[in-house]
Amino acid sequence: MEMPFLPRAAGFLLERLMRVFPVVAVMGARQVGKSTLVRHLPSLSQHLYLTLDDLDLRLQAEADPPALLSRGEKLILDEVQRVPELLLAIKRSVDEARIPGRFVLTGSAHLLLHAHLAETLAGRAAYLVLWPLTRREQQGLGRAGPWGELLASPVKAWPSLLRDMQGQREDWRDAVARGGFPVPALFLKDWEERQMWLRGYLQTYLERDVPTLRAVENLPELRKLMEALALRSGSLLNQSALARDLGISQPTVHRYLNLLEVSFLLVRLPGYARSRTKRLIKSPKAYLPDPALALYLTGGKPSGAHLETLVLLDLLAFRDAQVNPPGLYYWRTASGQEVDFILEAEGKLLPVEVKATPRPTPKDAQGLLAFLAEYPEAPGGLLLHGGEEAFPLVDRVVAAPWWMVV
Structure with missing residues (x-):
């Protein structure tokens, strides 16, 4: 079943945040359309899409996070809450080169409520919540x-x-x-x-x-x-x-x-x-x-x-x-x-x-x-x-x- 891309109210804000922050995290309940949004938004067309629902990618993220992040100049990392340790590698990458819109993360759990994760990306990430379709x-x-x-x-x-x-x-x-x-x-x-x-x-x-x-x-x-x-x-x-x-x-x-x-x-x-x-x-x-x-x-x-x-x-x-x-x-x-x-x-x-x-x-x-x-x-x-x-x-x-x- 191919999910059609429908414009979302949050799309404009996502694009604005990407011009300012090196990391933008799109959060929301499962199946609200986070992946569809980040995969089809025109301003994200040059980002490489990687989902941590994929077992092989998840194993690589756990074993060698920098290697995973080196796969592309700009990345979409879907379901990032599955490998929280990856955020430390993202922090190091951002600290080496602060490039707006470098990483777009999605997650079905609120990263800000994990104190150590929020601290890891403090000052580097913006957070956007996607709700079910209006x-x-x-x-x-x-x-x-x-x-x-x-x-x-x-x-x-x-x-x-x-x-x-x-x-x-x-x-x-x-x-x-x-x-x-x-x-x-x-x-x-x-x-x-x-x-x-x-x-x-x-x-x-x-x-x-x-x-x-x-x-x-x-x-x-x-x-x-x-x-x-x-x-x-x-x-x-x-x-x-x-x-x-x-x-x-x-x-x-x-x-x-x-x-x-x-x-x-x-x-x-x-x-x-x-x-x-x-x-x-x-x-x-x-x-x-x-x-x-x-x-x-x-x-x-x-x-x-x-x-x-x-x-x-x-x-x-x-x-x-x-x-x-x-x-x-x-x-x-x-x-x-x-x-x-x-x-x-x-x-x-x-x-x-x-x-x-x-x-x-x-x-x-x-x-x-x-x-x-x-x-x-x-x-x-x-x-x-x-x-x-x-x-x-x-x-x-x-x-x-x-x-x-x-």
Whole structure:
């Protein structure tokens, strides 16, 4: 199956980083398209591609790293986490000759979370995260939603701006079930086929990737934890409650959560805490970043939590494609007022609430209004819904169909 090359929102940033840093590491969960991106990006056409999934190359990398690095003037080293020792040889090579874009690395584990690896490449490497495909990337547009345009425009202009973007209409349940992993999103025609692929994906992750990271003694426990997180998608992360419900020790749950985060299969969304008068909840919210994977693990029907995950995926792709990444948070007070997402960029705030209903009412905007009252410098709030029209819902709040934005 030949994977088509679709432009990615992160491609422009990758090219910019290569002009500055001798090493650029492209990280992300397995099967999100890292290899396809680095093999087909025009600016990388002169790089020699080597994958450490190849046993012979891996053995050479372990036995004689400098010899492997001498194979080409510029190299793409795929799945570099399989031979962490190679990074020391890359450091020495960079220190001998600092050539921008000399090495492009990919990995399915977060190199920055390995302290000694991060120290090895400190000042020499830039790190870029690739998430599953956004809807606009699947359509060949190479971008996430118009979050930057919304941040730069007055609230009154949002409805016309979004109508002009001509987003592609779709039932959100179909988008959730398709997800963002390239193979099921682009090649598989129905949910039954996607379930088979996701089953194999999880099996490969648990049986191949997890043992490599040497962090799990009991794979069924990790699978149970992933199912529990999928059922609690978008909820506050309570490690003690997870440990109690699953019959797993709290230190083990803590370690497993870190492993999922390192593997880009868990997103911990922090609370927005720059409050003046409200007592805020600061525990993170937990998400599995791909809505189809979360849906598969719950074994149920698409829900509003899955639509929320779909929006989160788009926001993550937007955030991590920027030269100066904006902050991404949620907001919740001790009294229960809540906004799903807060985007903060260069002092500008954009609160976003997600509702699956096709007919939003002013009651659905209560969390946004509470946030806007607390932060009057925010120009307005955006309520994404499952309907067809973009319109002012209440003062300073615009309701818009999710498909106009995501």
